Amino acid sequence: MSPDVGRPEPVASPDRERWLAQVLIELAATMVGDFDLSEVLTTVGERCVELLGAADVGVVLIDEAGGHRLVAASNEARHLSELTALQDVDGPCRDVARHGSALVNAVLSAERWPRFAPVARRHGYKTVHGFPLRHRDAVIGGLCVLDRSGRTITDETATAVQTLADIAAIAMLHHRAAERTSRQAEQLQQALSSRVAIEQAKGILSERLGIDVAEAFEMMRTHARSHNQKLAEVSAAVIAGSLGAHQLGSRADRSSTRPHRDE
Amino acid sequence: MDRDAPSVREQLLAGTDLATITLGALCRRCSAFLDGAGVDLRLEADDQVAVAEASDPETNRVAATQATLGQGPTIDALRRHRTVLTADVGADLRWPELGGALSGPGRGVVAVPLAIDGVQIGALTVLLGRSGTIDGVRVTRIMHLATVVTGIVLSLPIGGKLDDGLATTISTAVAGQAQIHQAAGVVSVHEACSLAEALLKLRAHAYASEQLLSEVARAVIDDGLRLR
Numbered sequence: 001m002s003p004d005v006g007r008p009e010p011v012a013s014p015d016r017e018r019w020l021a022q023v024l025i026e027l028a029a030t031m032v033g034d035f036d037l038s039e040v041l042t043t044v045g046e047r048c049v050e051l052l053g054a055a056d057v058g059v060v061l062i063d064e065a066g067g068h069r070l071v072a073a074s075n076e077a078r079h080l081s082e083l084t085a086l087q088d089v090d091g092p093c094r095d096v097a098r099h100g101s102a103l104v105n106a107v108l109s110a111e112r113w114p115r116f117a118p119v120a121r122r123h124g125y126k127t128v129h130g131f132p133l134r135h136r137d138a139v140i141g142g143l144c145v146l147d148r149s150g151r152t153i154t155d156e157t158a159t160a161v162q163t164l165a166d167i168a169a170i171a172m173l174h175h176r177a178a179e180r181t182s183r184q185a186e187q188l189q190q191a192l193s194s195r196v197a198i199e200q201a202k203g204i205l206s207e208r209l210g211i212d213v214a215e216a217f218e219m220m221r222t223h224a225r226s227h228n229q230k231l232a233e234v235s236a237a238v239i240a241g242s243l244g245a246h247q248l249g250s251r252a253d254r255s256s257t258r259p260h261r262d263e
Numbered sequence: 264m265d266r267d268a269p270s271v272r273e274q275l276l277a278g279t280d281l282a283t284i285t286l287g288a289l290c291r292r293c294s295a296f297l298d299g300a301g302v303d304l305r306l307e308a309d310d311q312v313a314v315a316e317a318s319d320p321e322t323n324r325v326a327a328t329q330a331t332l333g334q335g336p337t338i339d340a341l342r343r344h345r346t347v348l349t350a351d352v353g354a355d356l357r358w359p360e361l362g363g364a365l366s367g368p369g370r371g372v373v374a375v376p377l378a379i380d381g382v383q384i385g386a387l388t389v390l391l392g393r394s395g396t397i398d399g400v401r402v403t404r405i406m407h408l409a410t411v412v413t414g415i416v417l418s419l420p421i422g423g424k425l426d427d428g429l430a431t432t433i434s435t436a437v438a439g440q441a442q443i444h445q446a447a448g449v450v451s452v453h454e455a456c457s458l459a460e461a462l463l464k465l466r467a468h469a470y471a472s473e474q475l476l477s478e479v480a481r482a483v484i485d486d487g488l489r490l491r
Contacts, residue, residue, distance in 0.1 A: 178380060184417040185382040191421050191433070192384075193308035199441045200458055203448020203484070213445050213484060239448075239458065 010053035010151070020160055023047045027167050031174070040171040041072030044143070044164050049074045051160060054147040055125065059133075059168055060084050060093045061141040068093060071141070071172075079123050083116065084144070091116035092130035093142035100139055102162055103130040105152045126150040131162050133169035140169060194232035201235035208245045219248050271296065271411045281419055286316040286432050289415065293387070293408055294318035297401075301325070301390035306377075306416065306433070307341065311462075314385075314433055315440050322390045324475075325352065325372070328365060331469045331476040334358045337388045340374035344383055346406065347374045348397055352390075360470075371397045375409040379417065387412055439477070446480035453489055464490055 011019045026047075030040050045057040058080050059072040068091075070084040087094045090113040096103050106128050108117040120128065125146045133141040143165040153161075198220075205216035223243075224234045237243035269277070275292045276284065286304055293302040301322030305315040312330065317323035329335030335358050336347040349355045351369030353362045371391040377384050387409045391397065419430035443465070450461035468490050469479040482488035 181417060182380045182382060184421075185379055185384055187421050188306070188384055188417060188419075189308045189382070192306055192313035193311075195433075196308065196311050196313050196444050199444030200448040200451075203445035203450075204452050205448075206445070207449040207452035 010153075010157070011051050016051075016157075016160065019051070020163070023051075023164070024167075027164075031167075031171060035171075035174070035178070037171055037175040038072055041168055042074075044168045044171075045072050045074040048143065048145060048161055048164055051164075052129075052145060052147070052153060052157065053149065053151065054129075054145050055149075056080060056146045058084060058144045058146075059141065060087070060144055061133075061172070062093070062097050062139065066094075079119075083120055083123075083146075086116045086119060089115045091144075092128045093144050096130035096132045096142045097139040100132055100134070100137075102132065102158060103128075104158050105129065120146065124148045127152075129153065129158070129161070131158075131165040133165055133172065135169055135173055140172060143168060194235070197235040197239060198231060201238035204238055205245060205248065223248050271407060272415065275411065275415065281415070282431065284432055286314060287318075289412070289432065290316050290318040290322075293412065296408060297389060297405065298392075300392055300395060303337065303388040303390070304385065304412065305337070305341075305388075306385035307383075311444075312385075312440060322388075325365060325370070325390055326388060327475045327477055328361065329358075331466055331474075332358075332360045332364065333466060335361050336372045336374040337386050340376050340386045340388070341383070344376050344378065346376070346402075348372070348402065350397060368393055371395055373397065373402060373405050375406060377409055377413045377416065379413055384413065384416060442480040442484050443476060446483040449483055450490060 027040060027043060030036070030043060041059045045059055048054065048057040056077065057074040058070050061069045061071045063069065066088065068084050068087040070081050073080045083091070084093075092103055092106060092113070106112075108120050108125060108128055110117045110121075123146075125148055127147045127150055129145040129147070131143040131145075132139045133143065143161065145161070198217075201220060202213045202216045205211070205219060206213045209216070209219075211219075220234045220238065221231060223229070224231045227234075234243065238248075274296060275289065279288065290302045290304050293304070294300060301317065301319055303315070303317040303322050303326040305312050305326070307313055315326065315330075317326055325335075326337060329337050336349050336352060336355075339357070340347045349357075349372050352358075352372040353365040353367070354369055355361070370393065372388060373391070374386055374388040376386050387405075389405050391401075395401070416432075419432050421430060421433075443462075446465055447458050447461040450456070450464055451458050454461065454464060456464070465479055465483070466476055468474075469476045472479070479488070483490075
């Protein structure tokens with residue numbers, strides 16, 4: 001399906017149900033298999049533009065410190081990033097996040113948003129709509145719709161846009177969860193591979209020095225402590241041959257603790 | 264579906280928690296979930312088995328024999344990153360040496376890689392009971408179990424400090440595999456070869472002397488055995 005960016009007229013109401021069903025199917029398809037977050041979010045933005053006949057749509061993420069970041073937009077225009085950054089001070093997404101509910105048909109007034117509104121007006125926008133990206137009771141971001149026509153939207157249309165915003169929120173949360181899992185998998189692999197290396201290094205040292213593996217382990221541990229290194233680093237050095245037996249058995253190492261077996 | 268029934272994860276962790284469960288206990292709980300079939304769990308990193316446990320001695324023997332010979336359904340699942348099925352692990356032509364080493368009546372095996380987002384962390388191997396046959400329902404159940412076990416293993420608390428931060432689950436199981444890696448270290452010095460070659464030499468010795476890799480490793484570490 002090719003994006004139909006900048007469509008001048010909104011989707012007319014008799015066709016809307018069908019249109020919405022198609023969009024939901026399209027989005028569902030992008031969220032399985034090789035999941036690409038930016039593709040899902042960009043599609044959400046583009047379809048909002050189509051639905052509303054609006055000028056531009058930005059998907060904004062709000063971090064824990066209250067910073068606003070544009071993560072996807074219906075087009076590449078530079079001023080969308082600028083307008084997003086301004087919302088750290090004031091703007092529709094900021095308000096939406098604070099109240100947790102959508103903001104529709106808001107006129108861009110400088111009294112309401114002293115920083116955001118004048119810049120938005122300079123780019124030709126007249127009205128703005130904001131929809132929260134919700135996760136349970138928290139708001140993780142907002143969908144910001146900017147319109148040059150000044151056309152108002154109905155409650156029914158607003159509900160449809162909120163559905164798209166909910167999909168964007170699900171996609172973001174799914175992405176975060178996936179990132180966390182692969183980070184955990186990497187940590188586990190690292191922990192396991194260090195374990196293997198420690199055992200191998202024990203064996204190498206015990207054979208070189210004619211001592212048993214418990215003594216070899218104690219030697220590595222003492223060396224790690226007195227040189228402020230991790231056991232994994234010491235093991236890697238023993239395996240690589242860059243840390244010799246004589247260095248490990250040095251007086252500095254021996255004086256700090258006496259060997260004891262505790263495996 | 265019964266909405267009030269405990270999830271597979273809840274069943275596996277019932278009465279225990281991530282901080283105290285051992286990998287052996289996890290194997291036995293998996294076994295109970297599969298109506299008594301044998302279950303072996305191994306975790307690997309850098310293509311080396313770091314941790315291995317089984318629910319019972321028989322399953323452990325089948326897994327250890329595979330590790331010794333370097334062939335079998337579990338080895339294939341790990342190397343090829345896909346589920347491997349066999350109706351009779353001792354009579355399958357894919358692993359000719361395995362048949363000689365495993366005696367007794369035929370046993371079906373399902374070996375599933377434990378992986379998430381393209382990162383493989385190990386494998387779950389199920390040794391079916393003597394009367395057990397492989398069917399779609401059973402395989403589906405095992406695949407589901409593998410997904411849940413992957414989630415459990417990944418949610419184990421792994422601390423930043425490797426000395427003691429590794430979860431109990433993994434630490435206890437490391438011990439079983441530790442001597443194999445220690446022995447590889449010893450042999451690499453004695454034979455002036457790489458660690459990978461040392462492991463192959465240990466395996467070859469085990470094969471030639473009809474022992475398990477773990478038995479040869481124990482002889483190297485505890486009894487001063489040196490290969491030649």
